[in-house]
Amino acid sequence: KNEVEQSPQNLTAQEGEFITINCSYSVGISALHWLQQHPGGGIVSLFMLSSGKKKHGRLIATINIQEKHSSLHITASHPRDSAVYICAVSTGNQFYFGTGTSLTVIP
């Protein structure tokens, strides 16, 4: 069983498009995280949120606690946004990850 489910698994977009990646989870959480894994393998923490909405540049993350759902939006996508985006939830000190969404943005 997967505590965290992401969709879609793969996503190809044209430069400039608005992108949405979805994450659903089945456990009670203390926080939800969005991570970005670059093609070279490095992982960067994008957002950590427990309610509402956060924005950083062209990235927006939202969470609906009642529906156990989160979305990551990328506005005006750019080829440098091409990466794997990973949703993860923390329950106390345990940490569960989705399998990631591979995003390719074509110029």
Next chain:
Amino acid sequence: NAGVTQTPKFQVLKTGQSMTLQCAQDMNHEYMSWYRQDPGMGLRLIHYSVGAGITDQGEVPNGYNVSRSTTEDFPLRLLSAAPSQTSVYFCASRQQGIYGYTFGSGTRLTVV
């Protein structure tokens, strides 16, 4: 540069060999953790620590040992490597509370 440093970046082991993956952070973070990443399975938590002298198991702890003698270091030990432990290993740390995680650059381990 402040951050999480993992060594080595690559390692090939023979079945049955032992080794230690090193992880060090210079941000005075209380929480440190180890993950493995396998194709199609995503990242999985192996062990974590909430402070010096305190460690606990994650989702997939079997075959791995950890210790936390200092705030800075959190080594992961494979006592007898098995091919099933072929994976990419990431160490991460964070300050307890509202802050996000800082990840190391990863160690690609192959057990033959």
